[in-house]
Amino acid sequence: MSSIKKNVAVIGAGISGVTAAAHLRKEGLDATVFERSSAAGGIWLYDSRKPLEPAYPSVLASKAGSSYTKGVGEDLQLEKLLHAPPGPCYIGLKNNVGTRLLETTLNQFPAGTEDFVTHDVLKDYIQDTAAITGVHEITQYETEVKHVSRKGGNWIVETATLHSDEAGRIMQKTSHSEFDAVVVASGHYHAAKVPKTPGLADWKRTWPDRVNHSKGYRTPKEYQGKNFLLIGGSVSATDIARELGPIANNIYQSHRNGNFDIPPTLLPENATRVGEVVSYDAPINGWSKEPLEASDAIPATVTLECGEKLCDIHHVILCTGYHITLPFLPHLHSDATLVSAAGDELLVTDGSQFHNLHKDIFYINDPTLTFVGVPFFTATFTLFEFQAMVVAKVLSGQAKLPGEEAMRAEYDERVRAKGFGKGFHSLKDRESEYVDELLACVNKDLEKLGVKKLDGHSEKWHAAKAEQVIRMRGLFGGTPGPEKRL
Structure with missing residues (x-):
């Protein structure tokens, strides 16, 4: 050239x-x-x-x-x-x-x-x-x-x-x-990346305002006193956890032991590092089209790789990259x-x-x-x-x-x-x-x-x-x- x-x-x-x-x-x-x-x-x-x-x-x-x-x-x-x-x-x-x-x-x-x-x-x-x-x-x-x-x-x-x-x-x-x-x-x-975890698409379809990619996260003001599940163990998930910390109730950060995960010591006191999510479960009482009240948690559980289930989650934020x-x-x-x-x-x-x-x-x-x-x-x-x-x-x-x-x-x-x-x-x-x-x-x-x-x-x-x-x-x-x- x-x-x-x-x-x-x-x-x-x-x-x-x-x-x-x-x-x-x-x-x-x-x-x-x-x-x-x-x-x-x-x-x-x-x-x-x-x-x-x-x-x-x-x-x-x-x-x-x-x-x-x-x-x-x-x-x-x-x-x-x-x-x-x-x-x-x-x-x-x-x-x-x-x-x-x-x-x-x-x-x-x-x-x-x-x-x-x-x-x-x-x-x-x-x-x-x-x-x-x-x-x-x-x-x-x-x-x-x-x-x-x-x-x-x-x-x-x-x-x-x-x-x-x-x-x-x-x-x-x-x-x-x-x-x-x-x-x-x-x-x-x-181009936001969304995982193919079983049940995630169903959750998004049923509660569209409660499941979002981190690209759409803007301010913690609307999340006072809520419980969060953050998917991802790297920079974005840790940053958002730290910003939500002062106003959130409980924060769960799910990770897969990735090469670029941030140590959990940088998370706020009300945040807990948990394992990989393997499924977003169906509600016990069946799927409903009725919208949730702002104070309502999602009426379903999340299953982790270890078999443990998480409940009372208000919002899921996918910090899963691009x-x-x-x-x-x-x-x-x-x-x-x-x-x-x-x-x-x-x-x-x-x-x-x-x-x-x-x-x-x-x-x-x-x-x-x-x-x-x-x-x-x-x-x-x-x-x-x-x-x-x-x-x-x-x-x-x-x-x-x-x-x-x-x-x-x-x-x-x-x-x-x-x-x-x-x-x-x-x-x-x-x-x-x-x-x-x-x-x-x-x-x-x-x-x-x-x-x-x-x-x-x-x-x-x-x-x-x-x-x-x-x-x-x-x-x-x-x-x-x-x-x-x-």
Whole structure:
């Protein structure tokens, strides 16, 4: 890939998309950002509306983010929810990776910013970064990318922009544009994952307001004095348990001893860690269509793997994660293919990971298709900026990637070493190493050109990282736990 890619589409205006577009512009490339929400900010953009609930259980991964098919113009609010679903941000959400580890080279946090802040501080930082770098001006908001395809050496990006006519009817304006390259920066938190536990769909159908995915959780105010069952042992379940703690009666957190479970010592005093739920049982008195009173518990029990039953549950919140899905790249997505049989072409199979990416960034078969923001368990803002820097250097022709055969060999070795699944993209305990590897790939070419090499993490960052490791060891009993991916 030796020629300069002058015209680049960037999908998404969260921190990944903003840093990608900013560095593309710094290297003299033309970038256009497509963002289906009305503002930049990604998952830190709080929206008091609740997203539409997913199917119970989840549909195929490729369809998980588009399970609703209401026609355009039939319902204004519904169509807006379908076009730009609210993200998972809830009222009390904070970062648990300090701002000193998140500050990019593009912008500084305001003087006096604390390490752990509310979501609006991070949203403001992303939007301010977009403004000062000129990314805001090149972003098409309320514009969803519907389809991306390769044709005649170019990428064809098909979009739909939502607007209202004079009568107030919602309309979609479609458009087709050609680009030399595409940067996918659309994030992971769109397609909610719902387990296939026996009886769960029946509970959802009978008591729809009592069973919800955590993506729709917004505020604890409506839950005073209630009993909760949280499904999942990782960050979201623990965060929500801690927020509900002061107002809830009893909280049960069900887990499966997953690799990324958070120790139960971080739960509030009124929370109990229990085993996996194996069934949501039928009511003793049979199913009833009569709505429950606000104070009524669900009139049925939950059975745990150990045989124990839980009763008097008011609400079930599924903190069960999200499918990785690329609805705009359907030809590179195959639900019917096992992860172990992804081959050399597919990007997504069962929704648990991406396939065939060099360094989690470049699509090996065609590196003009790139990704920023794939890795988990890292200081997201800064890590994604390093990825963006490398993408900009490669697409501007200043740095070259290894040949396809070499990239394929490195990827295959990684598969053998890490296996498949979410952990494939984990950078837990090797974030700095990954960044050093990335920069080494491009700095040798920059040095040959007489261009300033890219610097790695700053001394300030390393000092903050060392403090974080000590803090995490204290919280997790000697072993640093997974850091929040948000």
